[in-house]
């Protein structure tokens with residue numbers, strides 16, 4: 001039980017509670033509603049609840065973090081066509097069949113698509 005006491009200040013933190021609540025609604029709406037709208041249902045309902053019942057500063061901080069994560073995900077995708085989450089998993093997306101292939105794969109294992117860097121090299125030769 002001693003280990004749990006270290007976590008206690010974390011659970012008292014309003015920002016942590018906000019994300020904990022959001023995660024709970026996210027799971028519930030993923031199960032009972034739809035995966036595509038689950039994020040919006042959970043984030044907006046948590047924000048509304050927080051504004052009505054608690055302070056308005058915590059949702060502002062939380063949305064700052066959410067937008068930062070969005071930026072970290074969207075900026076590399078937009079400029080370098082790099083999906084950060086796939087990259088961290090060591091995968092890349094096949095443009096033809098949309099399956100996840102290993103990041104070093106030269107041919108898609110699902111549809112046989114030749115990835116770009118291989119195409120460029122074969123044209124140069």
Ligand SMILES: [Zn+2]
Nearest residue numbers: 094097108111
């Ligand atoms: Zn493919």
